[in-house]
Amino acid sequence: MAPRANWKGFLRLSLVTCPVALYPATSESEKISFNQLNRQTGHRIKYLKVDSDTGEEVANEDIVKAYALDKETFVEVSNEELEEVALESTRTIDIDEFVEKSEIDPR
Numbered sequence: 001m002a003p004r005a006n007w008k009g010f011l012r013l014s015l016v017t018c019p020v021a022l023y024p025a026t027s028e029s030e031k032i033s034f035n036q037l038n039r040q041t042g043h044r045i046k047y048l049k050v051d052s053d054t055g056e057e058v059a060n061e062d063i064v065k066a067y068a069l070d071k072e073t074f075v076e077v078s079n080e081e082l083e084e085v086a087l088e089s090t091r092t093i094d095i096d097e098f099v100e101k102s103e104i105d106p107r
Contacts, residue, residue: 003027013095 005021012018036045049058065082066074 011095 003023005023007022009020010017011020037043038045049060049063050056051058064076064078066076068074
């Protein structure tokens with residue numbers, strides 16, 4: 001499967017515009033993933049989300065995001081609040097300077 005671009009945009013130099021795409025340096029096909037098993041039974045291990053104080057399992061719909069002010073104090077943050085502060089993505093690359101080709105690492 002061909003790699004998918006992480007970002008697509010345009011490089012604009014005065015009156016000349018060139019399409020640009022950034023691709024990851026590695027592919028998913030090169031990665032190996034493992035399952036964790038119980039040595040005695042051979043069964044797969046699963047992770048449960050549990051309340052740290054009660055030890056009871058917590059449903060996904062009851063889990064919220066929060067920022068820790070200290071070890072005891074948390075501020076709940078909603079998805080809407082995170083969207084409001086998200087940086088706006090642009091499709092523009094700003095060129096600060098040009099360098100000689102020999103100065104660029106070929107990797």
